[in-house]
Amino acid sequence: MLKLSRLTDYAVAALVRLSAAEGVETSPGIAAAIGVPEPTVAKVLKLLAGQGLVSSTRGARGGYRLGRPLASINVAEIITAIDGPIALTSCVEGATGMCESQTLCPVAGRWDPVNAAIRTALENITLADMAQSSMPRGLRLNEVA
Numbered sequence: 001m002l003k004l005s006r007l008t009d010y011a012v013a014a015l016v017r018l019s020a021a022e023g024v025e026t027s028p029g030i031a032a033a034i035g036v037p038e039p040t041v042a043k044v045l046k047l048l049a050g051q052g053l054v055s056s057t058r059g060a061r062g063g064y065r066l067g068r069p070l071a072s073i074n075v076a077e078i079i080t081a082i083d084g085p086i087a088l089t090s091c092v093e094g095a096t097g098m099c100e101s102q103t104l105c106p107v108a109g110r111w112d113p114v115n116a117a118i119r120t121a122l123e124n125i126t127l128a129d130m131a132q133s134s135m136p137r138g139l140r141l142n143e144v145a
Contacts, residue, residue: 015073
């Protein structure tokens with residue numbers, strides 16, 4: 001089963017929460033809003049900041065804000081920021097390390113098209129799509145009740 005980490009799930013929730021914030025939002029504030037322990041939220045925000053998905057401001061009035069609008073952040077970027085490159089198996093394009101049965105494997109290198117298709121699908125889903133689909137019907141952007 002292909003399964004994303006909990007940290008990736010928390011990252012999506014934190015980013016959607018940040019999109020609703022006016023100005024900056026603190027790590028404890030985000031943690032309380034999404035129901036995740038603050039140390040975990042701080043770790044996620046640090047990883048997201050490292051990829052430019054959020055920006056941070058230090059000081060008494062500091063906190064986090066989105067680095068870009070939700071519509072310009074895709075799911076693949078978040079997965080990569082938190083879990084590293086999207087790879088289904090260790091033998092996909094760009095993977096490091098060698099498989100011990102690579103020389104005998106009848107499908108060596110043939111996972112690349114599958115991996116690329118999944119990556120492309122994830123690149124075509126933005127956080128705006130995710131946030132909108134989680135809103136109650138009638139409150140979604142561009143939707144008439």
